[in-house]
Amino acid sequence: MVKVTIDGIEVEVEAGTTVLNAARKIGGDVVPPAMCYYSKLEGSGGKCRTCLVEVAAGSANDPRPMPKLVASCSTPVQDGMVIKNKTSEKVHVNRGAVTEFLLINHPLDCPICDQAGECHLQDLGFEHGASGTRYEEERRTFDPIDIGNKIKLHMNRCILCYRCVMVANQLTDKRVHGVLGRGDHAEISTYISNAIDNDFSGNMIDVCPVGALTDKTFRFKSRVWFLKPMEASRSCTKCAGKAVVWMFGEEIYRVTARKDKYGEVEDNDGKPAWICNDCRFDHKNVSDWNIEGPRKINRHSVISANHYEKANPLENNTKKIK
Amino acid sequence: MGRKLLLEHIDVPGIETFDVYRKNGGYRSVEKALKTMSPEDVVEEVKKANLKGRGGAGFPTGLKWSFLAKPEGVPRYLLCNADESEPGTFKDRYLMEKIPHLLIEGMIVSSYALGSNLSYIYIRGEYMWVLEILEKAIAEAYAKGFLGKNILGSGFDLDLRVAPGGGAYICGEETALIESLEGKRGNPRIKPPFPAVKGLWGCPTVVNNVESLATVVPIINDGAEEYTKLGTDASNGTKLISACGNVTRGGVYEIELGISVEEFIYGDEWCRGIANNKKIKALVPGGSSVPILPAHLITKTAAGENRLMSYESLADGGFASGSMLGSGGFIVFDEDQCIVRNTWNFARFYAHESCGQCSPCREGTGWMEKVLHRLENGKGNMRDIELLADINKKIEGNTICPLGDAAAWPVAAAIRHFREEFEWHVTHPEDAVKGNYGLLKGITV
Structure with a gap:
């Protein structure tokens, strides 16, 4: 076990733990935001750079600070390490910069995007973004495409976190999509319009932090904050059958996996409870499911912060709006 | 005439063939190292020679070698980085083209020092004809017993292969090079772990520049002491x-x-x-x-x-x-050149070559390219100059690999030293479209 201090709070974690996971052990607002890291996917992280933190002291043996900010999701902790996240001005500035970079080519079409309300980029923009843009150039655009009959890809919204590529690599038996192209023209795509057809491909939608991959059976049906999330289960031969059904009245509008406050799939018997496409797309009758009860959305998101519900948003957010 | 170590025999006709190269003192270092020195001696000699990596970063080669993890029963690899794609740099190409045996000799000695029994030369895709030259030279070295099993009866085995890349600048970054060599998309890896611990196929790996490896030859031949007599106190050779x-x-x-x-x-x-x-x-x-x-x-x-x-x-x-x-x-x-145009040209290169993995580099290099293009074409304003300075400050140091820094530095320096040229492009938009600053300035300013 090693001791690490994050924003003045000491925590003891196992050697080899990343700084981000040590911060998650503390919880609350010392946890850096993560757009690409996903603890259930091997090899994820390091790409989006939103989780950059300052290392004020490298370790007990070598207490020198590190010259550059480091990605907390891929930096293992050292004994005696001192990390500054929300207490670092440098982190604050550079996280704002990363947010700006992620948004310059983003269409900002939240009003018509199904992810709105549970979008990590929306949260990030809310907390670290500027009120205006300095980007005067034309935005990079792609046409939306169908990848398979159940999933729609809006490449314009993608932040290239590579999570969906990892889902396809690690969950399904054959990956037919990946990243094509380079630089700001890199895109998630299937080579020569291949269809993604696999029992677990729907999980790509769940891991997508933005609205790049959306569920075609749910698109434009409802804003997510009008729906009531209910924990539900069914006996399924392909997956654990434990899901969240999102209801409006007596109707099920969509089915997703059960996700924790970081937007990651919860564990079931020690394994991530990914759900299969049968459960997700083909069982939308209330009679298909045992409804267990309301699901508390314990996510750091604009919905759970009630930004849409409060009559006077200023009253609620005076601390955040500067 | 300055003393030459690498290019001494470059003009000897037929130096690209084994026989001529051997007659001119070639492969002496292999004999010396394999017969009279232990691998540790070779590493020590290179360390003493204070050889700084010749690929660009200038990291001491001997130190890099000493970081190599040596777990039991796990193969180690030496990779030669011949993905020379930095605009303005063409030294490795000349060396490999003219005197390929020098690189091969350096690689044999270095592989011996590091305990690599399979080494690769990763060469950029645009250097296809150089690849043929190298393969021919490697075949000769095999035939003469300097590569293959039991080299010179020393019991040291070495296979040397040449692998071409697809022509991406990013594959000159050592972990992207390793990914590419493994047959994957050439994206830099997230470090740690570093290649010295987990590199090619997950095994300890050292990646060195062509010139660094070639320089090992004179270091072993003449000894570190002789080598350090050349150069200044801190930059030897x-x-x-x-x-x-x-x-x-x-x-x-x-x-x-x-x-x-x-x-x-x-x-x-x-x-x-x-x-x-x-x-x-x-x-x-x-x-x-x-x-x-x-x-x-x-x-x-x-x-x-x-x-x-x-x-x-x-x-x-x-x-x-x-x-x-x-x-x-x-x-x-x-004096006739336009720094803004040139900076835009460099920025365009980096925007094109960014792998697109991490957000600051992917979005930032493209953004800088667009703003510079606008400025160069007389459509910029004074705000853009500050914007550029700010963007490159925010790319620098925040990326996975040094490509982000490499893209940011030239823009930052151009603004630092040639701000009046940037401003001229804003204040003289029509002239900026017509021609370049260097030629027009005398007429219009």
Whole structure:
């Protein structure tokens, strides 16, 4: 076990733990935001750079600070390490910069995007973004495409976190999509319009932090904050059958996996409870499911912060709006 | 005449063949190392020679070698980085083209030192004909018993292979090179773990530049002590410099580190001055990614000392008034050139070559390219200059690999030293469209 201090709070974690996971052990607002890291996917992280933190002291043996900010999701902790996240001005500035970079080519079409309300980029923009843009150039655009009959890809919204590529690599038996192209023209795509057809491909939608991959059976049906999330289960031969059904009245509008406050799939018997496409797309009758009860959305998101519900948003957010 | 170590026999006819190379003293270092030295001795010798990596970053080669993890029963690899794609740099190509056995010899000795029994030369896709030259030379070395099983009866086995890349700048980054060699998309890996612990196929790996590996040959032949007599106190030995731009005689030169920049540009032995009797305006001394130097900082440092061709002297003054020796891509600009146009050209290169993995580099390089393009075409405003300075500050240091820094430095330096040119493009939009700053300034300003 090693001791690490994050924003003045000491925590003891196992050697080899990343700084981000040590911060998650503390919880609350010392946890850096993560757009690409996903603890259930091997090899994820390091790409989006939103989780950059300052290392004020490298370790007990070598207490020198590190010259550059480091990605907390891929930096293992050292004994005696001192990390500054929300207490670092440098982190604050550079996280704002990363947010700006992620948004310059983003269409900002939240009003018509199904992810709105549970979008990590929306949260990030809310907390670290500027009120205006300095980007005067034309935005990079792609046409939306169908990848398979159940999933729609809006490449314009993608932040290239590579999570969906990892889902396809690690969950399904054959990956037919990946990243094509380079630089700001890199895109998630299937080579020569291949269809993604696999029992677990729907999980790509769940891991997508933005609205790049959306569920075609749910698109434009409802804003997510009008729906009531209910924990539900069914006996399924392909997956654990434990899901969240999102209801409006007596109707099920969509089915997703059960996700924790970081937007990651919860564990079931020690394994991530990914759900299969049968459960997700083909069982939308209330009679298909045992409804267990309301699901508390314990996510750091604009919905759970009630930004849409409060009559006077200023009253609620005076601390955040500067 | 400065002493040459690498290019000494470059003009001997047929030096690319094994027999001529051998007659001119080739493969002596292999005999010496394998017969009289232990691998640790070789590493120690290279460490003592204070050889700095010749690929650009200048990290001490011996130190890099000593970081290599040596777990039992796990193979180790030596990779030669011949993915030379920095604009302005073409020294490795010359060396491999003309005297391929020197690289092979260096790789045999280095592989012996590191305990690698399978080494690769990763060569950029555009150098296909060089690949053929290398393969021919490797076949000769196999036939003469310098590669393969039990080299010179020493019990050391080495297979050497050449692998071509697809022609991506990013594959010159060592972990992207490893990914590419493994047959994957050439994306840099997230570090740690470093290649010295987990590199090619998950095994400990060392990646060295062509010139660094070739330099191991004279170090072993003459000994570190003899080698360190060349150069300055901190920059030992010789360095290949590829001179290009507006010099009278461009080309690849081997210089002893520590000659003055002035001598290198104007000396008869080297570049012979600026072409067409023009005046020098700026210099990029180490490949496109290093900061550009304005005329008054080229031959003298900010402190008024003579600027030398060495790691320390070129970096004197930090980024405020210095630059870097980098890979030795020496680009000279005369008074007719436009720095904005050139900076845009470099920015376009980096935007094109960014792998697109991490957000600051993916979005930032593209953004800088667009703003510079606008400025160059007379559609910019004063705000854009500040914007550029701010964008590159926010890319620098926040990326996975050094490509982000490489893209940010030249833009930052160009604004630092040539701000009036950027401003001219804003205040003279019509002229900016018509022609370039260097040619028009005299007429319109």
